[in-house]
Amino acid sequence: MAKYLLLKHYRGAPAPVNDVPMDRWSPEEITAHMRYMSDFADRLKETGEFVDAQALAPEGTFVRYDGEGRPPVTDGPFAETKDLIAGWMVIDVDSHERAVELAGELSAAPGAGGRPIHEWLEVRPFLTETPTVTE
């Protein structure tokens, strides 16, 4: 088993196919979307592949060490240029193929008009496994 991080972006990922901001959906479409996501997580809990899922606020701050005795630097007027993570789900699956398959399914969550959003999700493996020695 290996852990993968599925990242959902506010900004930084290519635009989804069904690109309508959420406040333009109908309340029923929002409910359907939420239900899809939570059903998806429930299903992974049953298969033992779910680890964690969290949502993040849209605003974040870049911070950098600025030398001894000085306060850290935070980003200023260029916040709009950075990539922003909206949330994540961590899964623990048998293979990279399975991780990609699940991310594909999650990306098909319904959006405006009940059609899949086709949102781009980033799939990143965790660097946790020690390589297996096979001689």
Place this chain on the structure above:
Amino acid sequence: MDEVLLRSLTPSVLGVLCRRGADFAAAEDAVQDALVEALRVWPADPPRDPKGWLVTVAWRRFLDATRSDAARRRREDRAEEEPAPGPVPAADDTLRLYFLCAHPSLSPSSAVALTLRAVGGLTTRQIARAYLVPEATMAQRISRAKRTVAGVRLDRPGDVATVLRVLYLVFNEGYSGDVDLAAEAVRLTRQLAGAIDHPEVAGLLALMLLHHARRAARTTADGRLVPLAEQDRTRWDTALIAEGIGILQAALARDRLGEFQAQAAIAALNADAPTAEETDWPQIVEWYDELWRLTGSPVVRLNRAVAVGEADGPRAGLAALAELDSALPRYAAVAAYLHERDGALETAARLYAEAAGRASNLAERDHLTRRAARLNARLRR
């Protein structure tokens, strides 16, 4: 074996040891040992005075530990005395513990964790689960807090206001897993109200009961927020509301108004209305004025603008809002609501979407997004 009894005795036993001069961390260890001993011995041989028994055993453990610790130093040899078993006065010592746990040298989150541990008698695991952090992290946080207050001598009475703030923090943390922090905060505040006679303690207890009474109606089964006006009032706990109002009235009658009593008065006016339309908004506005006088908090003025909007119409509410700083948290949400009631749907939809982007939790963000979506759908038709 009565675990509820054990849990309720823990803080006062700990309080006795602290009053006798035991350092907080050592006292806590000794009390834990005594609890383990009680679990072993009591089923076969129940004590006549459970608290006296616990105090005796814990004090003996504490002396043993101190003695073995200091065995090399002869002067410790005199520490032989043992307490006589028997009834021990309770309130005073528990109170001391409340003050210690809310000591100003602790950060709010440490004070909360320590209060749940020492006064509430929760296990580290339970507290960790409630805060969704690993048990080891919470254990560290608690032992750091204990080290911080280790040298504190409580020779002067502590500040009740700080204790109340900590308890209100616990109440507002919500709950997850096996510990309901809101219920726990109510229990601790009840205990405190039994220990000291203070109108603001009564005010906080009333406020918690009135909020707690509406809890079942506040969210749907799938976790969606239900605004006050749309809540199913038959799901409110009328017994809790009546209790809260009774406690509040007794506190108000003493004419020492404080912010918790004022907040409870507002909650009581909301809880007392048979329907949203019958709410006494003019009186709520007056209470917000009192609250503003007591606290000077800009958040109070924001809430007051909502109440003004209900009492005198959305235009009056927007006028009240115009005097405030638009950088206040939830400013956009309040503005959206007032514009919606005023019929400016497009402005309202834009503001709801903006407020959703600034929301501090998921339930609130989803609620605001839905509001924006509902208005946008209406506008398209």
